[in-house]
Amino acid sequence: MGLADRKATYKLYAQAIPGSFAIEKFDTAPCRMACPANLNVQGYVAMVKQGKYEEAVKIIMEDLPFPGILGRICPHRCEKSCRRLELDSSISIRELKRVAADHVDLSKLPVPDITPRNEKVSIIGAGPAGLTAAYFLAIDGYEVSVYESMPEPGGMMRYGIPEHRLPRSVLDAEIDNLKRYGITIHTNTVIGRDLTLEELREHGASAIFLAIGAWKGLKLRIPGEETAEGISDVTTFLREVHLGNLKQLSGKVVVIGGGHSALDAARVALRLGASEAHIVYRRSRTEMLAEPEEVEETEVEGVKIHFLAAPISIGSENDKVTGIECIRTRLSDMDSTGRRKPIPIEGSEFFIEADHIIPAIGQEPDFAGLTQKLNLNVSKWGLLEVNPETLQTNIPEIFAGGDVISGPATVIEAVEAGQRAAKYIGQYLQGKVLPTEWQEEPPMGTNWQAPSKDEPMKDRLKVPTLPKQQRLSGFEEVNLQVDETSAQEEADRCLDCGGCCECYRCVEACGPQAVTLETHAQKPETVELEVGSVILAPGFTPFDPSKFDNYNYAKHPNIVTSTEFERILSATGPFMGHLTRISDKKEPKKIAWFQCIGSRDLNRCDNAYCSSVCCMYAVKEAVIAKEHADYDLDCAVFFMDMRTPGKDFEKYYNDAENKHGVRFIRSRVHTIDPVHGTDDLEVRYVTDKGELKTEIFDMIVLSVGMEISPEMVDIANDLGIELTDGKFCKTSDFQSFATSRDGVFVCGAFQGPKDIPESVMEASAAACSTGVNLSAARGALVKERIFPDESDISGEEPRIGVFVCNCGVNIGGVADVPAIAEYAKNLPNVAYVEENLFTCSQDTQDKMVEVVKEQHLNRIVVAACTPRTHEPLFQETIRNAGLNPYLFDMANIRNQCTWVHSNDKKTATEKSKDLIRMAINRASLLEPIPAVSVDINKSALVVGGGVAGMTAALSLADQGFPATIVEKSSELGGVAKDLKKTWKGRDVQEFLSGLVNKVTRHPGIEVLTDSEVTDASGFVGNFETQVSNGNGTKSVKHGVTIIATGGKPADVDEYLYGQNPRVTRWHDLEHDPDKLKDAESVVFIQCVGSRDDNRPYCSRICCTSSILQAIAIKEEHPETDVFILYRDIRTYGEREALYKKAREMGVIFVRYSLDNKPKVSEVENGLEVDVFDPVLQRSLKIKADYVNLATAIEPADNMAISESYKIPLNAEKFFMEAHAKLRPVDFATDGIFLCGLAHYPKGIDESIAQAMAAAGRATTVLAKDSVQISPLVSQVDADQCIGCGLCTEVCAFSAIELEEIEGKGYRAKNIPASCKGCGLCAASCPQHAIDMLHFRDAQIIASVCAAV
Amino acid sequence: MAEFEPKIVAFLCNWCAYAGADLAGVSRLQYPSSIRTVRVMCSGRVDPMFVLEAFKDGSDGVLVAG
Known part of the structure; x- marks a missing residue:
């Protein structure tokens, strides 16, 4: 989301699963791809950025032995491919290499461990190709001898490149360093003269690398060249200078050519005393091979460059050169090779006076008879012929590379030849078959890391140079060293194209060796699995609002999405949970939420559906933001309909408004404008009453909806499963977890937008469905978990380890955790104390196991949250460390301290210390307690014979677990008996009769009608329930209990219900179609008895139900006026389509508020409904033939069941699950599960899913043979x-x-x-x-x- | 003189009162910090001896909740 910087090695967030690090890789950076030697440019640039020069040099030396040399003289092709060029200018990569090299003394770097081999390799020529090959072969363990004809090693690096570009100290140091690798260099040794190849072979050389370079200068081939004195080719000229034979030069010098050596020769001539130096080049400045800076420096020093001029003859007098006759040229258009040919312009001849002429137009190898002697093949260009891939010559043991095969080239190309030669010589010596042809590289990918949106423009580093006046007197290096700060700033311009820079610091740093060179190189792999079922749980993608330009999301930093805001609120987020706005890092004083961004919107995106979760999360974010702010924060939520139909959501919404003061504004905002001169945002909106208002906010949160990604749509197509209009997985109402393809199941947001509890239920339901299908194979692939042996701590003094948790900011934000930890250190028997950001995170758990072992701890105290939720987790952890799980205690310093004393940090800290002291005192006396297990009775008792109860019983019985259904009434079916159709239009009665049939005929199901549970005892695996049917009591023994006691419509005494037969509720009207025949007008009133003080909850299904009925009426009797009087329409998910359809069919929706409810009165031949329309701002009087009330849904009378099984009810008498989000079908008591309306009002589809989920959860108990019970x-x-x-x-x-x-x-x-x-x-x-x-x-x- | 704030030791049943105290936390209800809770598996576990011990050690009040 770009809220914080992230390295290529990262962990999503502290509590993420899996709780491990990932390495983000893109395609190889273009700079590396451009480098002939494939140098890891991004890697060493990243190291220079951090000032880690030694690491940078190590990275460079992975690929070549000459960091300082190439840091000076490389023509840097990498820089030409730098993606920074698209922004401003390329990075000075070469210069950064030099900076790294200049800060490191190579002789101090460790030489890698070398495993010696027996084979010897001889290398002829100590230039860059020969020495590089020697370097890599030596690292590989070969014994390498290098033979050099010149007095000193280095080849053209020494005898071709002048000192003002490459100081000899650098050259010497880097060549000297090679000796540490065991390489011997024999200078002044000419092969063929002093030693023969045969002699080398006799000395044991198993392979030979010829890297003798190209030292013979090419002739100009113009008149006068052969006769006159004062002509010397550039190689000879520079060699003589560097040998010390030529120390002075007088007169004028003309150099012919446009390459590096031409420039070098001219500049050297000036330094030796030449009065003038000219360069004659037949093409223009742009075609020059040397880089522009080099050309510029040359001109600065006074060299005159004659572009577009070619020599035609040499003038001489008395056999001494007097000058050179040249002719002007023009360039032809580009030929097929992309080159422009120089064409002489007739009559443009001119003469340059000269005492010395230096042709620098190329060189060729000087074999001096060697090739004939060895029968080596030579090309017509005078170059050695080799296999281009392996560099092997026609004599298998002889390889050749560098200028001797390519003609004059650059040092980096010679290095590449050296690398290649070393690789294939090694393979040759190991007896491997070498490729005979050129091996194509895999194509270069261009999926590089995108530069961040706000990447600043910055000029390229300017390299300081020696002042001109100091240059010509000697050979002092012209390019001066760049200071560290500038270098690091320059390195910081790198866009990290490849993601991971492959510096392998992570490999070095990883103690447990989880990241090794092998694992680091891991690539996606395809694994084939044979499975009986597939469950799809791919989730959703948050809607990307950047396509809406009216919201300015892409442009303004203070407009964030709700997902980004979640991170801002998170303790592990970019601001450590401190409420902060992005632009200026200030605390926002006013925040607005905009609902339905990318949901319920067909105009600007294709998402017609409601995303279901956004209203609730926006309310939650507003409340939590207010909690995080220790100042008066103003939160406003702009919405269309407030949709909080989940369990206990309505109460939360009411509290947000009434207790926390969150403002709820019913309006859809269309424009956000930045306020000029500030980072604030102006919002314009129209109120209910039609007034235009403007308000300024510091920050705006866009409540983005859920979408299914195009990738997932492709996967769905590949799998052959059908999707809905909204691209969600198509399922039926009776099996909302089954896709259109047999054996493929679905759960979570891919099935339709939904909250966590519904996702968890569906997940368990999907798991149960697969379990039903695959019950025969149950247990086939189970691996038993093995714990280490428990250590015997008897007789040991207590050694207590204390872990104090910050719980993000939940504890650490209130109490002084470091002080608490310090305090704990001094308590008796405490051997170890540490504090954690989240003690429950996976990495802390792993660490705890280690600490227990290392410190020989025998009791553990965790000071964190409540043992009721977290004790089992920590007990398992210490069990993994070999400690009995009962050698553990918790100090509840969150729920019972920092959360309830958040206003008084000091006393919260003191109380935390006391609670820890109490826990430690107790822990000292704790003893190991052995586990107790009992056999499981593999059967179930289901209380309630409605759709949920029957579904649960059936799916258990289908898996071979007998079930008993206890039904209060005389028949099965429950409230579903009243339903006609599901919201997707399926016939409920047909489904119900089928279900009842299956249940009653199933041999594994016993149905007890007219029966009630009167008492129950026992525990998971071994329950005993007393069931009474009026005639007597029967005792049922069972291993699990499923509570599916259902619900019912609430009784009401408003709107004339019960007084006038024209007032009906729920399905009454639907079941009496005759009534509707002549009806002119029907009014539905929503929220009757719901969402008020008596029942502060939403009954969830009434909006959908009334709309379905309204549509049915309109379909049958289009002329009938249908009104729906509502407070918020809550057609969540894809049910929204029904709302749209109803509106299109002419159903009239009128909103009313709780404090101004509609009034129903009797009039002649019917009813009159009086309602205030907030849009028209006036009362409407609606004449109605019938008024149908969507009354609240109440739970059945659950008191007796609650008491029998000791399971809790909430304030509204629905059963209370173990955890609202994560354990929606479990009770805190093991072995008892919950489903259907007994949990909360819900549609038949959701009831069935929850019933399957309950059965699935029950299976986790029944599938085992025994259960561990509390040994306390x-x-x-x-x-x-x-x-x-x-x-x-x-x-x-x-x-x-x-x-x-x-x-x-x-x-x-x-x-x-x-x-x-x-x-x-x-x-x-x-x-x-x-x-x-x-x-x-x-x-x-x-x-x-x-x-x- | 600062207002007297009694030091209270509370024995809380794991299944109800202790869960209630946790819920008070989840609901962010604020109450005086002078209470120290001892979790027991049932308020029936509270031996009168424990109550006397609390008084003996200097607590001003004892709460048994379950």
Whole structure:
């Protein structure tokens, strides 16, 4: 999202799953691709940026041995391909290489470990090609000897390139460094004269690399060249200078040519004392091979360059050169090779006086008979012939490369030849078959990292040069060193095209060796799996609002999407959870949310559907933003309909408005304008009453909707599954988790926009469906989890490890966590303390295991949130470390401290310390407790015989787990008996009768009608329920319980319901079609008894239901006027299409508010409905034949069930699930599951999904043979017991009984499987003969002692 | 003189009162910080001895909630 900088190695966010790092790679950067030696340019530039010069040099030396040399004289093709050129100018890559090299003493760098080999290689020629080959062969372990004819090694680098460009100190140091790799260089040794190849072979050389260069200058081939004195080709001239034979020069010098050596010769001539230096070049400045800066410097020094001029003859007097006759040229158009030929212009001859003429037009190799002697093939160009890929000559053991095969070229090209030769000589020596043809490189990809939108323009680094007056007196280096700051700034201009720069610092840094050179090189691979079912859970893509220019999202930093705002609010986000706006990093004072961005919008995008989640998340973001701000933050939400139909959402919405003061403005804003001179934003909108208003906000959040990505649409097409108009997966109402293709299931937002709880339910439902299909193969691929052996800590002194959690800002934002951690260090028995951002994150868990082992800890205390949610996680963690899970305690410093004392940071810190001290005191006395397991009764009891109950029972029975349905009424079916059609138009009665049929005929299902649960006992795997049918009570034993007690329409006493037969509710009207025949007008009233003080919840399905009925009326009787009086239309998801259809059919929607409800009165022959229309700003009187009320949906009377199974109800008497978001069908009590209307009002599709989910969750219990139960039970000390029996009297679970011991009378005995661990027996025992495991008297007292 | 704020030790049942105290946190209800909670698996576990111990150690009040 671009809110924060991210490196190529990154972790999405602290709690992300998987909790590991990823490396972002794009195609190889163009600079690297352009480099003949494939140098990792991006890598060393990135290192220079950080001032890590040694690392930079190491990266360079992966590919060549001469960083300082190439940092000076490379013609840098890389810079010509730099993508920075598209923005401003290329990066000075060569200069950055020099900066790195100049800061590193090569002789101090470690030589890599070399494993010696037996083979020897001889290299002829110590130029760049020969030395590079020597370098790589030496690293590979070969014994390398280099033979050089000149007095010193370096080849053209020494004898061709003058010192003012390449100081000899640099050259010497880098060549010297090679000796450390075990390379021996024999100078003044001419092969053929001093040594023969045969002798080399005799010395054991198994392969030979010929890299003798091209030293013979080409002739001008013009009259006068052969006779006159004072002509010397450039190679000879420069060599003589560098050998020290030529120290002075007088008179005028003319150099012919346009390459580097021509410029070098002219500049050297001036330095030797020449009075004038000219260069004659037959093409223009643009065609010059040398780079423009070089040409410029040459001219600065006084060299006169004659462009577009060609020599035609040499003038001489007394055999001494007097000058050169030239002719002007013009350039032809480009020929097929792209070159422009110089064409002489007749009559334009001119003469340049000269004492010395230096042709610099090219060189060729000087074989001196070597080729004939060895029978080596030579091309017609006078070059050695080799296999272009392997550089092997016609004699297999002889390879050749560099100028000797290519003619004069650059050092970097010679380096490439050296690399190539080393590679293939190595392969040759290892007996591998060498390729015979040129190996094409894979095509260069162009998927590079995009430059960031706000990448600043910056000029290219200017390299400082030696002042002109200091230059000509000697050979001092002309280009001066760039200072570090400028170099680092220059490196910072790099766009990191390749993503990861392949510096491999991560490989070096990774202790556990998760990132190695091999894993780093990992590429996507295709794996084939044979499966029986496929579940699609690809999720959604947030809508990209940058296509809406009226919202200015792409242009203005303070307009963010809701997903970006989530990150801003997150403790692990870019601002560590501190509310911050992007442009100036200030705290915003006013924030606006715009709803329905990319949803319910067919005009500007194709998303007609409602994204379902945006209203609720916007409300949540507004409330949390207000909580994060310790100042008065103004939050306003601009919306069309507020859609909060989820469980407890309406209460949250009401609290946001009434308690937190979030403003809700019913208006769709069309334009956002930046306020000139500030970073603020002006919003113009029209109110309900039609008034135009403007308001200025600091920040705007666009509540973006959900979309299915084009990639996912392609995948769906490939899979052959059908999609809806909104591109979501097409499913039926009776199986919302099954795609159009058998065996392929779906869950989550791909099925349709939805919130987390519905996604989780659907996921469990999809899992259950696959389970039904594949039940025969259950367990076939299960791998049993193996924990390490528990370490025996008996006799050890307590060594407590304390982990203090910041919980993002939840704890750390209030209490002083470092101070708390410091305090804990000094408490008795504490051996180790650390603080974590999130102690529950995966990496901290892994670390905890390590710490326990390293520090030999035997008790752990985590000071964080509540043990009710997180204790099992940490217990598993310490079990992984070999500790018994009961050697653990938590200090609840979040829920019971920082959250409830957030206004008083000081006392919150003090209380946290106390809570930790209490936990540590108790932890010192904790003991290991062995696990207890009991067998599982593999059957289910389902309470409720509606659609949800039957679906759950059927899917369990289909998997081979018998089920008993307990139904209160005399028949199965529940409230579905009243339904006609689903929202997608399917016939409910047909489905229902089919379902009832299947259930009643299934041999694995027993149906008990007219029956009720009267009592229940037991625990997961072993429940016993008493079912009474009026005639008697039956005891049912079962392993799991599914609660599906359903719901019913609420009774109402408003709108004349019950007083006038024309007022009906829900499906009454629908079931009486005769009534509608002559009706002229029908009015639906929504939210009757919902969303008010009595029932502060939305009944979720009424909007869709009324609209469906309205459409049905309009279809049958188009002339009938149909009105729907509503507060917010909540046709969430793709149900929105029904709302649109109804409007198109002429159904009239009139909004009303809770404080001004419609009034229904009786008039002659009908009813009159009086409602205030907020758009027209006036009252409407609607004559109605019928008024149909969408009354609230209430749960069944659940009190008895709640008490029997000890499962909680919420304030509205719906059952309360274990976790609203993550465990929507579980109860906190294991083995009991929830589905249907008993949970919350929902459509039949959602009820079925939830029922399948409950069955799926139940299967996770039933599929096992045994279950571990809590071992926290009572323990009787028989020696202390006097057999009074008080404990057996108080135990509600019959978990303790008296047992006769011969000669001693009675003694109490506990029954662990029945014991609930309440401890009533222990508290009641007059002898203190009973104690509770894990809650021993001494342990509790230890807490109490430390509390005050 | 600062207002007297009693130090309270509270024994909370894991299944109801302790869950309620957690919920108070989730709901961000604010209350005085002078309370120290001890989690027990049932308020029935609270031996009178524990209550006396709390007073003995200097608490001004004891709350047993379950």
